[in-house]
Amino acid sequence: MAPQSSPLRNPHVAVFAFPYGTHAAPLLNLTIKLARAAPHVSFSFFTTDKSKHSLFSSSSSNHNNIPPNILPYVVSDGIPDAHHFPSPHPLERVNLFLRAGPRNLKEALRQAVSRANERVTCVISDAFVTSALVVAQELGVPWVALWTSYSFSLSAHLNTDLIRQKYSCANDDDDDGGNGSLGFVVPGFSKMRIQDLPDGIIQEEGGEETVFSRMLDSLGRVLPQAKAVIVNFYEELEPPSLIHHLRSKIPSLIYSGFLNLSLPILPSPPSSHTHDKTGSLSFLTKHAPNSVAYISLGTVVAPPPHELAAMAExxxxxxxxxxxxxxxxxxxxxxxGFIERTSNNGKGKIVNWAPQTLVLGHGCVGVFVTHGGCNSVSEGVSCGVPMICRPYFGDQFMASRMLEAVWEVGVKIEVFTKEALMKNLNVILVQKEGKVMREKARALKNIVLDAAGPKGKVEKEYFKSLVQLVS
Structure with missing residues (x-):
């Protein structure tokens, strides 16, 4: 795709989503905010057909919130016809999508340019869609990457080579690095450990190389080439040493705040209980303040059967x-008989889905049992609820460690056992330690609310600079 030479009319931003996990929704929320702030700019939002249906269908939460200057387009998922997936795990789907590469993105982009009759002036993408950099370079326009996770994991990927080198030396020499500390990366990393790192940073001997793993390997080289990198986080929550280090790698670092949330999260009015078809809010009102455990472990990976049974016990x-x-x-x-017994005695309620932000904002919820996904952690922190985290993959380990050791508003469980869950429920809901944790969680909530307000850096500085960039 050659650089464009057609006359410029209005700015036209191409937005490429990573259509797996919970990546696409924060990017769409960012696009909606930009589209409202810059109504003269056209936004073409590219994602797979399945993701497009989830984000833009009449049943989606954003259906009535999408401004007219955003148009969705379908990009191929790269899956061959009649392809059989031996496992429900999304990794093979991710590999096929990434393997399709720049050619896939450019083909979809041609349709949008033809329809809009406006040449592209900027490319925004999820940081995992590194092919978008190639597209932007060929078009001669800036590329802006969105990091949907937290800054700790971004720093880990930017320092992959250093971590691998040091970790290898630590193993060989059995020096202080062997205890698992990541303090050698930046001072703000002192509470993080080797075992908290996202998948792929430490290479396992004989481990299979995939398109996804190669993409992760490339992030430290690719992201510094972006015109700006947006982080789905608040600067006010960062250790200053980590901010300084990140800016040494990526000078144009923009904090967007929690893109999955509209803050403050207001308590649910009684009228909302009538419209809550799950009955979740009505159930909560029957219990004492700070007494209920809310459990939601994400939609990508399910706990193994023995852990589900242990949780119930x-x-x-x-x-x-x-x-x-x-x-x-x-x-x-x-x-x-577990469901019937706990339902009949009023102690438990199991639902297919719950209005999570309203649930976490309810005063009767005393602890959030979660997988440590970024959206869930953001919601828990923004509602001031202590958490019990059982991470499964990716950045969930660093998020869980951040809650436990950096912010001290939660605990991490390696594997759900009956004894471990009972112990930690007791700690948070009954013991003095849990009371202290709850106080820290509420203090953290207040930091988030101030950061999200008109005097926070997102509104005063970062969002304005981002609007200027796309305009």
Whole structure:
């Protein structure tokens, strides 16, 4: 795709989503904010057909919120016809999508340029869609990357080579690096450990190389080439040493705040309980303040059957009231009669889905049992709720460590066992340690609310500079 020479009319921004996990929604939310702030700019939003349906259908939460200067387009998922997936894990789908590369993006982009009759003036993409840099370079326009996770994981990927070198030396020499500390990266990393790193940073001997792993390897080289990198986080939550280090790698670093949230999260009015078809909010009002465990472990990876059974046993024996968002197909792994017993005695409620921000903002919720996904952690922090994290992959380990060791508003569980969950529910809901944790969680919530307000850096500085960039 050669640099464009057609006359410039209005600015036209091409936005490329990473259509897996919860990556696409924050990027769409960012695009909506930009489109409202810059109504003269056209935005073409590219994602796969399945992702487009989820984000733009009449049943989506954003359906009535999308301004007219955003148009969605379909980009191929790269999956061959009649392809069989041996596993439900999304990694193979991710590899096929990434393998399709710049050619796939450029083909979809031609349709948008033809329809809009406006040449592209800027490219924004999820940081994982590194092919967007190639497209932007060929068009001769700036590329802006969105990092949908937190700054700790971004710094880890920017320092992959250093971490690998030091970790290898630590193993060889058995020096202080062997204890797992990542303090040698930047001072702000002193609480992080080797075992908290996202997948792929430490190479396992004999590990299979994939398109996805090669993309992760390239981030430290690719992201510094962006015109700007947007981080789905608040600068006010960062250790100053980490901010300084990130800016040494990426001078144009822009903090967007939590893109999955509209803050402050207001308490749900009684009228909303009537419209809550799940009955979650009505269930919560029957219990004492700070007494209910809300459980939601994400939609990408499910806990193994033995962990689901252990969780149920812990909840029933501890007699802690609980609201559990759990898919129908996973309920077969719960102990026989568990659902009926806990429902009949009023202690438990299991739903297919819950209005998570309203649930976490309810005063009766005392602890959030989560997988440590970034959106969930953002919601828990913004509502001032202590968390129990059981991470499964990716940046969930660093997010869980951040909650436990940096902010001290949660605990991490390696594997759900009956004893471990009972112990940590007791710590947070009953013990003095939990009271201290709750106070710190509320203080952290206040920092977030101030950062999200009109005097925070996002509104005063960062968002304005981003609007100027795309305009």
């Amino acid at each position: 812990a909840l029933e024996q501890s007699k802690v009231p609980f609201l559990w968002s759990l898919r129908e197909d996973l309920r077969a792994f719960l102990p026989k």
